[in-house]
Amino acid sequence: MKQERILLSHGSGGKLSYQLIHDIFLKAFKNEHLAPLNDQAIFNLSASRLAFTTDSYVVNPIFFPGGDIGKLSICGTINDLAVGGAEPLYLSVSFIIEEGILMEDLKMIVDSMARTASHARVKIVTGDTKVVERGKGDKLFINTSGIGVVKEGINLSPSLIRPGDIVLVSGSIGEHGIAIMTHREGIQMESQVESDCAALHELVKDMISRSNGIRTMRDPTRGGLATTLNELVISSEYGMLIKEDDIPMKEEVKGACEILGFDPLYLANEGKLIAIVSKDSASAVLEAMKENPLGRNASIIGTIVSEPRGKVLLETSIGNRSILDMLSGEQLPRIC
Amino acid sequence: MCLGIPGKIIEISDIMAKVDVAGVRKEVNLMLMENPGIGDYVIVHAGFAIQKVDEEEALETLKIINDLIL
Amino acid sequence: MKYIDEFRQKDIAQGLLEKIHKISTKNIHIMEICGTHTHAISKYGLRSSLPSNIRLISGPGCPVCVTSMGDINRILGFCKKEKDVIIATFGDMMRVPGTDSSLQEQRAMGSDIRVVYSPLGALDIARANPEKEVILYAVGFETTVPTVAATILTAREKNIENFSAFTLHKLTPPAMKALMDSGELDLHGFICPGHVTAIIGANAYRFLTEDYRAPCVVAGFEPLDAIHGLYMLIKQLEEGRVKIEIQYKRVVTWEGNRKAQKIMEEVFEICDSNWRGIGMIPMSGLRLKEQFSDFNAERKFAIGEGVNEESGSCSCGEILRGILTPNQCSFFGKTCTPETPVGPCMVSSEGTCAAYYKYGTFNF
Numbered sequence: 001m002k003q004e005r006i007l008l009s010h011g012s013g014g015k016l017s018y019q020l021i022h023d024i025f026l027k028a029f030k031n032e033h034l035a036p037l038n039d040q041a042i043f044n045l046s047a048s049r050l051a052f053t054t055d056s057y058v059v060n061p062i063f064f065p066g067g068d069i070g071k072l073s074i075c076g077t078i079n080d081l082a083v084g085g086a087e088p089l090y091l092s093v094s095f096i097i098e099e100g101i102l103m104e105d106l107k108m109i110v111d112s113m114a115r116t117a118s119h120a121r122v123k124i125v126t127g128d129t130k131v132v133e134r135g136k137g138d139k140l141f142i143n144t145s146g147i148g149v150v151k152e153g154i155n156l157s158p159s160l161i162r163p164g165d166i167v168l169v170s171g172s173i174g175e176h177g178i179a180i181m182t183h184r185e186g187i188q189m190e191s192q193v194e195s196d197c198a199a200l201h202e203l204v205k206d207m208i209s210r211s212n213g214i215r216t217m218r219d220p221t222r223g224g225l226a227t228t229l230n231e232l233v234i235s236s237e238y239g240m241l242i243k244e245d246d247i248p249m250k251e252e253v254k255g256a257c258e259i260l261g262f263d264p265l266y267l268a269n270e271g272k273l274i275a276i277v278s279k280d281s282a283s284a285v286l287e288a289m290k291e292n293p294l295g296r297n298a299s300i301i302g303t304i305v306s307e308p309r310g311k312v313l314l315e316t317s318i319g320n321r322s323i324l325d326m327l328s329g330e331q332l333p334r335i336c
Numbered sequence: 337m338c339l340g341i342p343g344k345i346i347e348i349s350d351i352m353a354k355v356d357v358a359g360v361r362k363e364v365n366l367m368l369m370e371n372p373g374i375g376d377y378v379i380v381h382a383g384f385a386i387q388k389v390d391e392e393e394a395l396e397t398l399k400i401i402n403d404l405i406l
Numbered sequence: 407m408k409y410i411d412e413f414r415q416k417d418i419a420q421g422l423l424e425k426i427h428k429i430s431t432k433n434i435h436i437m438e439i440c441g442t443h444t445h446a447i448s449k450y451g452l453r454s455s456l457p458s459n460i461r462l463i464s465g466p467g468c469p470v471c472v473t474s475m476g477d478i479n480r481i482l483g484f485c486k487k488e489k490d491v492i493i494a495t496f497g498d499m500m501r502v503p504g505t506d507s508s509l510q511e512q513r514a515m516g517s518d519i520r521v522v523y524s525p526l527g528a529l530d531i532a533r534a535n536p537e538k539e540v541i542l543y544a545v546g547f548e549t550t551v552p553t554v555a556a557t558i559l560t561a562r563e564k565n566i567e568n569f570s571a572f573t574l575h576k577l578t579p580p581a582m583k584a585l586m587d588s589g590e591l592d593l594h595g596f597i598c599p600g601h602v603t604a605i606i607g608a609n610a611y612r613f614l615t616e617d618y619r620a621p622c623v624v625a626g627f628e629p630l631d632a633i634h635g636l637y638m639l640i641k642q643l644e645e646g647r648v649k650i651e652i653q654y655k656r657v658v659t660w661e662g663n664r665k666a667q668k669i670m671e672e673v674f675e676i677c678d679s680n681w682r683g684i685g686m687i688p689m690s691g692l693r694l695k696e697q698f699s700d701f702n703a704e705r706k707f708a709i710g711e712g713v714n715e716e717s718g719s720c721s722c723g724e725i726l727r728g729i730l731t732p733n734q735c736s737f738f739g740k741t742c743t744p745e746t747p748v749g750p751c752m753v754s755s756e757g758t759c760a761a762y763y764k765y766g767t768f769n770f
Contacts, residue, residue, distance in 0.1 A: 182360075186520070186521070186522050186523060186527045186530065186531075187523055188362075188363065189360050189361065189362045190354075190360070190361040190362075191359065191360040191361070192359065193360075245416075251358045251359055252358055252359040252360050254358050255357040255358025255359055255360040256357075256358075256360045258341040258357055258358070258410065259341060259343075259357055259360060259362055259380065260523065261339045261755070311766075316449070316450050316451055316629075317414050317416060317450075317629075318414060318415075318416050318419035318420070318450050318629045318630075319416045319419060319420050320419075320450055320451035320452065320454070320455050321451050321454075322448065322449060322450065322451035322765040322766060323764070323765050323766030325763075325764045325765070325766070328743070328744035328745050328764075329501055329744065329745070332497025332498070332500060332521050333496070333497045333521060333522075333523040334339060334496060334497045334498045334755060335338065335339055335381065335382050335469075335496045335497075335498060335546060335550055336338055336339055336441055336442060336468060336469055336470065336498055336546070336754065336755075336756045338440075338442060338546070338547060338549035338550060338599070338601040338602060339442060339601075340549065340600075340601045340604075340627075341410075342408070342409035342410065358408070358410075365524075365526060365553075365556065367556040367559075367560075367669065368552050368553070368556060368663060368665055368666040368669060369665065370663075370664070370665050377407075377409060379601065379604060379657055381549050381550065381553065381601060382496070382523070382524045382525060382546075382550055382553045383523060383524020383525070383526050383527070383553065384524065384526075384552070384553040384556065386549060386552065386553070386601065386604060386605060386663065386666060387601075387604040387605070387657050387658075387663050387666075388657075389409055389656050389657055390655070390656045390657070391407055391656070393655040393656040394407060394409060394412070394655075394656035395407070396655065397631075397634070397653070397654075397655055397656060398412060398413075400634075401418060401422065401630060401634050402418065404421075404422065404425055404634075404637070405418060405421030405422060405424070405425055
């Protein structure tokens with residue numbers, strides 16, 4: 001009998017587990033490292049500096065406009081490597097599946113991961129699957145870890161930031177947050193906004209090859225642009241001045257935020273990066289970004305300033321200044 | 337005190353309407369409105385249209401403000 | 407005309423601010439009663455761009471902040487003992503601390519608490535969970551009241567028997583009157599709330615001009631509206647005029663929304679109400695009328711009492727009354743932050759403390 005849903009037995013290590021691994025995971029992720037189904041992947045790396053990262057993905061709903069939890073789990077880890085200047089190479093994936101999820105859904109997600117990884121030219125070389133009882137998970141959790149190599153001469157760090165440096169963002173913000181939010185129970189909005197979920201390592205490569213003036217990069221995921229900008233200066237001797245009008249944003253994202261009482265600067269992004277670059281290299285980096293489809297709407301949004309230390313100032317759309325703080329708590333639809 | 341945003345009614349069916357805010361569409365309830373019509377802008381609060389937005393008055397306010405700063 | 411960007415134009419905003427500087431000579435104390443104004447004023451950094459002789463005092467216009475500790479503790483106590491119901495509430499209420507927990511913490515401890523965007527969302531939850539009782543826990547001023555009233559009328563019409571409401575609605579004008587009567591504040595004029603007034607109409611403020619000789623301007627919430635409203639009020643005060651003026655004419659009329667008022671009156675009746683920081687204000691609250699008992703959660707369930715005590719020396723009360731500014735509270739920014747709020751003014755995005763904290767009081 002063909003199983004339509006994931007059962008507890010799929011995680012018990014017996015025949016069903018074997019079938020699941022063969023029919024779904026191996027088929028999709030096929031490569032020479034994974035094929036032997038060893039307990040570990042063994043590979044050679046020709047670099048002395050490695051980047052290593054891990055992230056867990058829990059998102060509700062697991063399918064959303066512009067992506068799914070699978071695509072997200074590959075792009076997210078690639079991006080965490082990429083913004084450190086690393087070239088991503090190998091990933092591990094680990095699934096925690098809630099009993100009862102449709103086999104078809106799992107297959108779609110796994111295929112989406114495989115497509116994303118192959119498109120990004122990274123390999124999924126090791127993995128794990130666990131199944132938990134219904135009610136003990138939320139359909140599907142995915143953890144991915146990644147290894148990348150950092151080429152000689154590439155050194156990115158917030159400690160390199162200096163007053164006068166320029167702050168860039170690679171495109172319009174808030175789309176992932178809105179794409180997820182509009183499909184949550186009880187909110188129901190119709191919008192064309194899709195998650196910006198994308199792997200950014202090619203964009204980073206283009207930027208780095210064009211200029212050596214890049215100080216540091218981050219991807220503004222949870223907590224949004226505002227939180228990430230704060231993280232960059234909070235422990236530094238410098239501050240940041242951001243111009244609200246220069247932050248790229250789709251009209252629909254603004255509209256959805258008006259309706260829900262959200263601030264788009266705190267919405268998650270999954271395919272955007274922030275770069276801080278020396279003043280001299282700003283136009284070259286911006287140009288390189290704009291030439292890549294994922295950086296088409298890149299924009300200079302601010303500068304590093306010497307005062308106030310550790311804070312981000314926002315020049316608001318009406319020309320006044322206020323402090324732009326980190327996100328506190330989650331944004332919830334509000335009446336006031 | 338009360339978040340309210342202007343949206344344009346693009347569809348009405350019984351007491352519900354579809355309202356457009358910068359390309360995003362949301363269902364709102366019209367029970368509190370007197371004679372709502374398609375094309376009207378309304379203030380939306382907590383899923384309800386609570387008042388019409390008067391275009392003439394809006395233009396008038398903008399004119400007053402513009403005249404002030406001349 | 408989209409009614410948003412037109413009212414956010416930089417050059418005009420700066421022009422209006424300059425104009426205010428030109429006409430302003432007197433020391434003037436203005437209360438913005440509404441939390442949405444407090445939020446907008448902080449967000450757009452308006453406080454620091456006004457002349458130093460203009461003092462903006464934030465009033466008790468955030469429904470979350472004025473809900474009494476006793477009422478917050480009541481619902482929290484109920485959540486603790488009754489795990490079988492679904493509580494539906496607005497996002498604003500989730501993090502408000504009671505004496506020993508918050509709804510957010512109750513949810514973590516197993517209560518089924520759901521955030522709704524609209525009170526109608528509670529009806530949807532009730533329909534989807536016919537075996538469960540669903541309680542809408544609603545706060546709000548006159549803008550929100552008709553939406554809750556309409557929801558209750560809908561529940562009656564559609565016979566949704568597993569739905570009821572626990573409402574803590576409050577009325578704005580009686581609170582303004584109480585503030586004037588207290589004599590604690592030296593207030594010269596009010597910026598009145600645009601959306602409350604869209605429902606109740608600007609005539610509701612007659613008592614301010616007639617009994618208290620306090621001019622007021624009903625303003626909208628976009629930056630140009632707020633600045634223009636301030637300009638109109640300062641001009642009145644400079645010229646010694648005492649009038650009710652409407653800045654937000656595109657939405658606010660003298661009579662308000664009659665249909666919404668009727669629906670509100672059909673479902674609710676006026677009662678005394680306990681305001682955090684102010685205390686009992688006669689005729690300042692609303693309760694469900696007798697004929698809606700079936701939808702009154704207080705009739706359906708034993709919600710019980712709650713202790714009405716403030717947490718130590720938290721100054722929310724004084725801040726809500728406009729006597730202290732947030733940075734005069736000894737907890738502000740130290741033990742009390744948006745992550746670990748001691749009082750409600752730090753929780754709600756409209757709370758005076760949250761607005762001051764989030765957007766800073768940095769001197770540019």
